Amino acid sequence: MNPVKKIVKPLEVLVIAGKTGKVTVKYPFEEPLVSPEFRGKIEIDPAKCIGCGACVNACPPNALEMIESEDKKTLRYFVGRCIFCWRCIDVCPVGAIKGTREFELATNDPMDLYDYIVHSKVVCEECKHPSSETARMLKYVWEKAPITENYNNKCPECRKKSFIKAVASRRAGPIGEKA
Amino acid sequence: MEKKLERLKKSIWVFHLNTGSCNGCDIEILDALTPYHDAERFGVKLVGSPRHADVLLLTGPITLESLPKVINAIEATPRPRIIVALGSCGSGGGIWHDTYSTIGGVNNLLKILKERGIEVDAVYYVPGCPIRPEALLYAIALVKGLVEKKAKSKVAVVE
Known part of the structure; x- marks a missing residue:
């Protein structure tokens, strides 16, 4: 390469860089x-x-997990595992989940990555044990598909038992009296 | 050790450690080094050997095949050593958190390291799938103490 070109070539680059900013x-x-x-x-x-x-x-x-205990139901959101597909927003029946554009989630404490919502379970009227539902769930179901008040505050097991009992007694008279 | 971590904040050299990732986060690391984002503003430099590095950029859910190599690389890094777990796979196992061939995230790796007596001075978690280049820059700024931490755990109790 001739010496003049050697000096001119970097200067050309400077001109291009000046144009681009x-x-x-x-x-x-x-x-x-x-x-x-x-x-x-x-x-x-x-x-x-x-x-x-x-x-x-x-x-x-499984970034969203339901942790069940004796009388509590905890929804845990672990953002460290979330892939940000937003499918939860599509399926939420009450529109409780909202998407944000937040991405600055870096942290040095793993506990910062967890969000919790603690629900308490309702107590079954018949067997007095906590059922698997929350009070808000029952209210939501009651609004969408009314069931008779007999079954409203019972756990699924008791509901099943009393329903079978009711059908059986309608067909063949009250159970227990027959024998 | 606190003093050594302080000294680290001048200019951090990073070693990119791929532990079975899908290459999404790896591409974003390259993005962060381009003139547009320019991670070298903070003195960040990719180095070719863990012996020269201060920070290990760990991507991927740590497959069983890569686990011995990962442990070797962490052992070779001089103290104080910092791990930055990138992406959902690195920080929590991601979509692979319970598969047969991965150990699922950096938390399980730390348990294995503790059993072997290898100490890690700090671990930073950067969620995202894949991470944005800005999220990586934010993590670097957090390591250097330039920005405030935003992430915070929320606990709500419903009656």
């Missing part, structure tokens, strides 16, 4: 460029959530 973003010190379609962390509204577990069934990586 500075492209580097100043990101942590300015607002990030996030498109409106971007899917970020989900937020569950505890005022609306009924604890039915539809989102738990739909979640592909």
